[in-house]
Every structure is written in structure tokens, then in C-alpha cells.
Amino acid sequence: MNATANSEAVRLRVDGVSKQYGDMTALAATDLVIRKGEFVSLLGPSGSGKTTLLNIVAGAAMPSTGRVLLDGRDITHLPSRERNLGMVFQHYALIPHMTVFDNVAFPLKVRGVAKNEIADRVRAVLATVRLDQLTDRKPSQLSGGQQQRVSIARCLVYDPPVILMDEPLGALDKGLREAMQFEIKRLHRQLGITALYVTHDQDEAMALSDRICVMNNGSIAQLSAARELYYQPTSKFVAEFLGESNVLPGKVTSSGSTIEVELDEGAGSVRSTQPCTLKPGEQAFAMMRPESISIAATPGQTAADNKLACTVEGVEFIGGVSRVRLRAAGNIALSVKLLSSHKPLATLASGDHVWVTWSPSDTILLDRTHDA
Ligand SMILES: Nc1ncnc2c1ncn2[C@@H]1O[C@H](COP(=O)(O)OP(=O)(O)OP(=O)(O)O)[C@@H](O)[C@H]1O
Ligand SMILES: [Mg+2]
Incomplete structure (x- = not known):
């Protein structure tokens, strides 16, 4: 040194x-x-x-x-x-x-x-x-x-x-x-x-x-x-304190370059390709930023993406961007931010059934015991 x-x-x-x-x-x-x-x-x-x-x-x-x-x-x-x-x-x-x-x-x-x-x-x-x-x-x-x-x-x-x-x-x-x-x-x-x-x-x-x-x-x-x-926040606290975030509780089920997390309440599973030290069996939060999520009418073609079926709960216009609030299985609340100019937003309404998709590279895994 x-x-x-x-x-x-x-x-x-x-x-x-x-x-x-x-x-x-x-x-x-x-x-x-x-x-x-x-x-x-x-x-x-x-x-x-x-x-x-x-x-x-x-x-x-x-x-x-x-x-x-x-x-x-x-x-x-x-x-x-x-x-x-x-x-x-x-x-x-x-x-x-x-x-x-x-x-x-x-x-x-x-x-x-x-x-x-x-x-x-x-x-x-x-x-x-x-x-x-x-x-x-x-x-x-x-x-x-x-x-x-x-x-x-x-x-x-x-x-x-x-x-x-x-x-x-x-x-x-x-x-x-x-x-x-x-x-x-x-x-x-x-x-x-x-x-x-x-x-x-x-x-x-x-x-x-x-x-x-x-x-x-x-x-x-x-x-x-x-x-x-x-x-790259290292805790739920930092993820939530700096900017908006979606934090999904679950458990790690695989190791390697792609790590899978099974969400609580049988809500499905998500994958992450971000570096992470958590081992299979450990409690985790999967975290993604609202602007890295897309909304689509169908689950889409990209097999590698994470996907969850959701119901739209509301659309809020907040200037240049709009926030869409959604709910997935297991009572998971999700927030997605889209540019207000994004055309499909105009037809999105509360109660709609949609799919949210996002990349495993935009998924951060956090140690859940850390913020218990
Ligand atoms: N002289 C003091 N005696 C007892 N407790 C104190 C004293 N000064 C600070 N504390 C306590 O120490 C903690 C940290 O206080 P500090 O003033 O460093 O917070 P801060 O992060 O600057 O907060 P803020 O954003 O409100 O200014 C607080 O719980 C506060 O009540
Ligand atoms: Mg102070």
C-alpha cells in the first residue's frame, strides 16, 4: 500500500x-x-x-x-x-x-x-x-x-x-x-x-x-x-431516501451471474444481473427505479426481461413525466415513471390490466436483514 x-x-x-x-x-x-x-x-x-x-x-x-x-x-x-x-x-x-x-x-x-x-x-x-x-x-x-x-x-x-x-x-x-x-x-x-x-x-x-x-x-x-x-444503493434506506424506488421483498433462489429472487406471497420471480453477495436462501429486496420500467398490454417478446401482471391504480401527471401507480399479485405496489409525451399514456386508465417489464440489469438486490 x-x-x-x-x-x-x-x-x-x-x-x-x-x-x-x-x-x-x-x-x-x-x-x-x-x-x-x-x-x-x-x-x-x-x-x-x-x-x-x-x-x-x-x-x-x-x-x-x-x-x-x-x-x-x-x-x-x-x-x-x-x-x-x-x-x-x-x-x-x-x-x-x-x-x-x-x-x-x-x-x-x-x-x-x-x-x-x-x-x-x-x-x-x-x-x-x-x-x-x-x-x-x-x-x-x-x-x-x-x-x-x-x-x-x-x-x-x-x-x-x-x-x-x-x-x-x-x-x-x-x-x-x-x-x-x-x-x-x-x-x-x-x-x-x-x-x-x-x-x-x-x-x-x-x-x-x-x-x-x-x-x-x-x-x-x-x-x-x-x-x-x-x-447502486447498498440498502433499502438509501434506495428510498434518494429518489423514488420500487422495493419488492423476496428470497434468493439461485446464484451465478444471473440471480433469481422468488417474491413473497407467491407473487412470481425476478432476475438480476447486478453484482450481489447474497446467497441462495437469503432474504432480499429486489429494487428498481420507476423510470426503468415499461408498461405494455402484453408480456412482450423479450424472454430475458422481468415481467409482472399488474392492475393500474392511477395515473398522475406531474409535469414532464407522469407517474403510473400499479398493483401486482401479492399486493405489491409499483410506481412507474413515463415521459408525459409517451402516447400510450393517454389511453391508460385505472382498472386496466397491463404488464410491467424491466431488465435484470436494472434490478438491484439488497440485503433484507440490513433494513429489517
Ligand atoms: N446537545 C445535545 N444534547 C442532547 N442531544 C443532542 C444534542 N445535540 C444533538 N442531539 C441529538 O443528536 C441527534 C443528532 O442531531 P443532529 O443535530 O446532528 O441532527 P441533524 O442530522 O443535523 O438534523 P437536522 O437535519 O434536523 O438539522 C439528534 O437526535 C439530536 O436530538
Ligand atoms: Mg442539523
């Missing part, structure tokens, strides 16, 4: 960090490595431990066990102000009586940077976040998105090794949120900042992150790039 080469790229390392409040475990022993220039999001439901982990990295909370390393240096016991990390919160925490310029200059003044250099650096960073026309305004004279850009500029200006953000766009409305996501992504690309970003918005996490750390009940459920989380 080439440990030296690996550690060179590592900016932040969280090593067996946990947090206990009395007998309540807010964070179970957690390992996390963030490389230089990487944008990692902590994504998970309320109370899953996102802020707890971020606060431990920030130095705002002390871990019960474990260590935090920044560029290989143990900072676990270093006071927050000496860690030099950038912080952006949901509430911007700008200094109300200071102008935009002075708010952004503040961290440099505190660090004793010379006046000329402060002016140059503040102007440059305000141009980067596109606030160079508003330098003399007070925070109260700015929109929410502009205030949030000031607080981001206030971090960028002293070039911290990591920027920590806790739901920074949580207070903004949808349009502004999306514009700011684009802005943050642009800054990340342009400046190569390293960021640890907390959100409970899956679209935001997917739009921004190199990797997403999905958290559940104080533990990391899965840590991967967005595409892998979506197409």
Missing part, C-alpha cells in the same frame, strides 16, 4: 469519531476522508447526526471518541478559532452595522493582514461572488441570496483549508436556492475549494457534491458519488 501518496491528497480525516449525550448516541463511530478540492455532502433525515459531525470537525463540539485530522495534523483538541476553518450557516451571521466590504475584510483584519492587501483581496473575492457593485451596502439592504454570498465571500477571502456549510441555503426560496447552488458549484470548480456541506435536500446534494455521505440514525449508511448512490 502506498500510504504516503494517499495521505498527500487527504485534507480532512475523521477517524472513529463518535458523540454520546448521556445514553443517547448522536453519532456512532464514524470514519470519513475528504481529499483536497473535494466537495462532500452530509445528507440525511432530521436527527441523523449531520450537524453533530460537522460541529465536531468545526471544533464546536468535542467527540466522545476518535480523532479529527487536518492535513495529517491532529486537531481534535484544538479550539475552534485555531482550526482556521471556514464556516457558513443557514443564518448568515453578518455583522449588521458593517458594510459588505467590511464584513468580508473582517477575517483578514483579525489575522493582521496589511491594509492594501486587504483591499485587493476583498475586491477580488467580491468580484468572484458577483457582489462587486454592492460593496457599500449594509446586510439589511441585501436579499437573502446576496447576504449568503457575503458570508461565503467572508470564508473564501482567507482561503481556509476546508469550508464547512450547515444548510447554507435552507432559508432561501426555491428559485434563489437553485441559483445559489449553481453559484457554489461554480466557485468550487473555479477555486478548487474543499467543502463539507450539510443538507437534507437530496437534489441539492446531488447537484453540488463529488461524493455524498448518506446518514441515518447517527451512522453513515453509504458514501459514494451521486450516480452510484442512485444506481
Whole structure:
């Protein structure tokens, strides 16, 4: 193993960090490595431990066990102000009586940077976040998105090794949120900042992150790039938390490159060609995304496909796509997403008997004992 080469790229390392409040475990022993220039999001439901982990990295909370390393240096016991990390919160925490310029200059003044250099650096960073026309305004004279850009500029200006953000766009409305996501992504690309970003918005996490750390009940459920989380979830929790999914309970009945799962309640069987470690006899969930399923009047010609006879329960128009809700034998509920422009949709009605078909390569098998 080439440990030296690996550690060179590592900016932040969280090593067996946990947090206990009395007998309540807010964070179970957690390992996390963030490389230089990487944008990692902590994504998970309320109370899953996102802020707890971020606060431990920030130095705002002390871990019960474990260590935090920044560029290989143990900072676990270093006071927050000496860690030099950038912080952006949901509430911007700008200094109300200071102008935009002075708010952004503040961290440099505190660090004793010379006046000329402060002016140059503040102007440059305000141009980067596109606030160079508003330098003399007070925070109260700015929109929410502009205030949030000031607080981001206030971090960028002293070039911290990591920027920590806790739901920074949580207070903004949808349009502004999306514009700011684009802005943050642009800054990340342009400046190569390293960021640890907390959100409970899956679209935001997917739009921004190199990797997403999905958290559940104080533990990391899965840590991967967005595409892998979506197409190769390792648990029912992740499959259901990220996007929509169909999850069919059953039992593995074969092994090899194509694995067969017999569904519960005699509902039939499905096949998967996705890599899987489950053995014959083990309980499994077969999972497929609603957009990878087709609907047809007949079982179709492709023998390799999975098929289930279903009854249509409803068709919902949700803009560019429509959701068809169906029910198969064994009381299995299925959701299929089709482009609304798809012609056969127009004639589909509740009560229709149809076939759903999908490919074994779009079928993921999940360990059922994992999410019991
Ligand atoms: N100071 C504290 N004392 C006791 N329990 C705490 C304390 N801080 C957090 N917790 C608990 O730890 C768990 C994790 O909290 P945390 O704030 O990390 O969640 P979160 O994922 O950030 O949630 P949210 O999305 O709601 O912000 C929660 O159950 C919370 O109630
Ligand atoms: Mg939180």
C-alpha cells in the first residue's frame, strides 16, 4: 500500500469519531476522508447526526471518541478559532452595522493582514461572488441570496483549508436556492475549494457534491458519488431516501451471474444481473427505479426481461413525466415513471390490466436483514 501518496491528497480525516449525550448516541463511530478540492455532502433525515459531525470537525463540539485530522495534523483538541476553518450557516451571521466590504475584510483584519492587501483581496473575492457593485451596502439592504454570498465571500477571502456549510441555503426560496447552488458549484470548480456541506435536500446534494455521505440514525449508511448512490444503493434506506424506488421483498433462489429472487406471497420471480453477495436462501429486496420500467398490454417478446401482471391504480401527471401507480399479485405496489409525451399514456386508465417489464440489469438486490 502506498500510504504516503494517499495521505498527500487527504485534507480532512475523521477517524472513529463518535458523540454520546448521556445514553443517547448522536453519532456512532464514524470514519470519513475528504481529499483536497473535494466537495462532500452530509445528507440525511432530521436527527441523523449531520450537524453533530460537522460541529465536531468545526471544533464546536468535542467527540466522545476518535480523532479529527487536518492535513495529517491532529486537531481534535484544538479550539475552534485555531482550526482556521471556514464556516457558513443557514443564518448568515453578518455583522449588521458593517458594510459588505467590511464584513468580508473582517477575517483578514483579525489575522493582521496589511491594509492594501486587504483591499485587493476583498475586491477580488467580491468580484468572484458577483457582489462587486454592492460593496457599500449594509446586510439589511441585501436579499437573502446576496447576504449568503457575503458570508461565503467572508470564508473564501482567507482561503481556509476546508469550508464547512450547515444548510447554507435552507432559508432561501426555491428559485434563489437553485441559483445559489449553481453559484457554489461554480466557485468550487473555479477555486478548487474543499467543502463539507450539510443538507437534507437530496437534489441539492446531488447537484453540488463529488461524493455524498448518506446518514441515518447517527451512522453513515453509504458514501459514494451521486450516480452510484442512485444506481447502486447498498440498502433499502438509501434506495428510498434518494429518489423514488420500487422495493419488492423476496428470497434468493439461485446464484451465478444471473440471480433469481422468488417474491413473497407467491407473487412470481425476478432476475438480476447486478453484482450481489447474497446467497441462495437469503432474504432480499429486489429494487428498481420507476423510470426503468415499461408498461405494455402484453408480456412482450423479450424472454430475458422481468415481467409482472399488474392492475393500474392511477395515473398522475406531474409535469414532464407522469407517474403510473400499479398493483401486482401479492399486493405489491409499483410506481412507474413515463415521459408525459409517451402516447400510450393517454389511453391508460385505472382498472386496466397491463404488464410491467424491466431488465435484470436494472434490478438491484439488497440485503433484507440490513433494513429489517
Ligand atoms: N446537545 C445535545 N444534547 C442532547 N442531544 C443532542 C444534542 N445535540 C444533538 N442531539 C441529538 O443528536 C441527534 C443528532 O442531531 P443532529 O443535530 O446532528 O441532527 P441533524 O442530522 O443535523 O438534523 P437536522 O437535519 O434536523 O438539522 C439528534 O437526535 C439530536 O436530538
Ligand atoms: Mg442539523
